[in-house]
Amino acid sequence: xxxxxxxxxxxxxxxxxxxxxARRKVFVHTFGCQMNDADSQRMVELLRRSDYAPxxxxxxxxxxxxxxxxxxxxxxxxxxxALGRYREHKARRGAVIAVGxxxxxxxxxxxxxxVPYVDFVFGPDHVAELPALLERAGRERFAETGWMDPEEYLxxxxxxxxxxxxxxxxxxxxxxxDNVCSFCIVPHTRGREVSRPADExxxxxxxxxxxxxREVTLIGQNVNSYRGGCDFAGLLRRVAALxxxxxxxxxxxxxxxxxxxxVEAFAAEPGxxxxxxxxxxxGSDPVLARxxxxxxxxxxxxxxxxxxxxxxxxxxxxxxIVGFPGETEEDFERSLxxxxxxxxxxxxxxxYSPRPHTGAARRLGSAPEWREVPREVAVARxxxxxxxxRRISAEGLAAQLGRVVEVLVEGPGEEPGSxxxxxxxxHLVHLAAGEAEAPAGARVRVRVTRAxxxxxxxxxx
Numbered sequence: 001x002x003x004x005x006x007x008x009x010x011x012x013x014x015x016x017x018x019x020x021x022a023r024r025k026v027f028v029h030t031f032g033c034q035m036n037d038a039d040s041q042r043m044v045e046l047l048r049r050s051d052y053a054p055x056x057x058x059x060x061x062x063x064x065x066x067x068x069x070x071x072x073x074x075x076x077x078x079x080x081x082a083l084g085r086y087r088e089h090k091a092r093r094g095a096v097i098a099v100g101x102x103x104x105x106x107x108x109x110x111x112x113x114x115v116p117y118v119d120f121v122f123g124p125d126h127v128a129e130l131p132a133l134l135e136r137a138g139r140e141r142f143a144e145t146g147w148m149d150p151e152e153y154l155x156x157x158x159x160x161x162x163x164x165x166x167x168x169x170x171x172x173x174x175x176x177x178d179n180v181c182s183f184c185i186v187p188h189t190r191g192r193e194v195s196r197p198a199d200e201x202x203x204x205x206x207x208x209x210x211x212x213x214r215e216v217t218l219i220g221q222n223v224n225s226y227r228g229g230c231d232f233a234g235l236l237r238r239v240a241a242l243x244x245x246x247x248x249x250x251x252x253x254x255x256x257x258x259x260x261x262x263v264e265a266f267a268a269e270p271g272x273x274x275x276x277x278x279x280x281x282x283g284s285d286p287v288l289a290r291x292x293x294x295x296x297x298x299x300x301x302x303x304x305x306x307x308x309x310x311x312x313x314x315x316x317x318x319x320x321i322v323g324f325p326g327e328t329e330e331d332f333e334r335s336l337x338x339x340x341x342x343x344x345x346x347x348x349x350x351x352y353s354p355r356p357h358t359g360a361a362r363r364l365g366s367a368p369e370w371r372e373v374p375r376e377v378a379v380a381r382x383x384x385x386x387x388x389x390r391r392i393s394a395e396g397l398a399a400q401l402g403r404v405v406e407v408l409v410e411g412p413g414e415e416p417g418s419x420x421x422x423x424x425x426x427h428l429v430h431l432a433a434g435e436a437e438a439p440a441g442a443r444v445r446v447r448v449t450r451a452x453x454x455x456x457x458x459x460x461x
Contacts, residue, residue: 026052027061032069038170040067042156050131063096068103073353102189109143128156150194160207167410167441169213174220182292182359195228209244214441217249224257233261240271251277255295258303267310274311275426279319283338284331315425320349323378326369332381347389351378397451404461407446409438428455
């Protein structure tokens with residue numbers, strides 16, 4: 001996913017339905033995951049009510065928001081580099097600069113000390129308070145990063161009118177994570193799990209459907225552990241039953257929460273798309289144990305088999321970390337074997353990076369099984385794994401040649417006279433058609449004419 005999400009243009013933006021001329025402009029720089037994308041969209045929607053309009057150009061902005069991610073290494077350096085670029089806009093225009101998200105939650109007041117031209121810092125729990133925080137910034141510099149009581153936490157609700165004209169939307173159903181994997185900083189930056197009430201989720205999805213959204217993706221750090229008045233499978237069924245909602249997706253999941261009810265939902269609910277992101281992280285049991293992933297490779301395989309039996313042809317994607325402390329060449333070869341045997345449609349893979357406050361970072365180098373893997377070794381392993389995945393992904397896409405698939409059109413393509421959309425299996429498709437033939441939100445039967453390394457091309461069938 002791109003590091004920069006500009007909320008002033010394209011499908012990432014909440015399309016404007018102006019309530020009068022906005023007096024001020026906001027530029028949002030989003031780092032990281034889909035949760036951050038959704039949070040940034042909520043920020044812009046909240047600020048519209050305070051007469052801010054989104055802009056794609058920081059030099060035009062009266063407010064510059066940086067919504068940060070701390071999952072990978074050098075997150076702070078990326079933030080500081082971006083802040084350095086925006087400093088001149090503050091000096092020239094007097095723009096307010098605010099930092100939110102996971103780095104803000106981790107650094108707190110230290111960020112104000114390190115970067116004296118940042119006006120305020122706020123954590124993910126305080127997105128809904130952004131307009132009030134902005135008013136406060138006129139009087140003082142501050143860091144608002146305290147955790148909210150789970151009983152009092154309010155999930156920012158999507159402005160359905162802002163989604164008019166879009167085919168797809170993210171809907172947050174929970175936040176936080178209770179798993180405390182040894183490599184992951186998320187419990188320290190997003191807090192404990194809090195589930196959004198099911199009635200509230202369903203109402204938001206219904207409102208989005210009413211303005212033309214046809215696909216919703218339910219998101220959270222660990223959606224499978226959702227407990228908002230029903231289990232996650234029950235929530236998926238309720239959303240899929242809504243008039244106007246043609247497709248339902250979700251992300252992200254932990255293998256230990258893959259319940260029988262969720263597997264059954266894939267078998268019984270046609271509106272639930274045949275795509276599942278199920279992070280494995282490693283193909284080695286000793287490494288998984290040090291990661292605090294409470295399953296073995298064999299248990300992961302069993303869950304994967306149940307999914308594929310319930311929904312034949314389901315596309316499964318995953319995550320891998322290579323170079324985790326103590327990973328041997330044999331451990332890595334096990335990850336490669338799992339990749340080859342499981343035939344994941346795609347995988348997101350990274351070199352291990354120690355994150356503050358995590359168990360692995362504290363134990364790094366403390367014993368032979370926690371020894372640091374040399375960087376050059378880890379990078380070479382990553383390149384081998386990614387090369388294998390590219391081959392497998394390309395072979396899977398090549399198998400689609402000549403087939404007729406349903407594509408939900410999302411909007412214009414990069415080439416004039418083209419459109420883009422996705423298949424039920426989440427494959428990106430470039431469609432040779434115009435807007436009249438394939439408007440956003442339409443489900444079009446497409447014959448696949450070309451398969452690339454990461455996408456398909458086709459024409460209306």
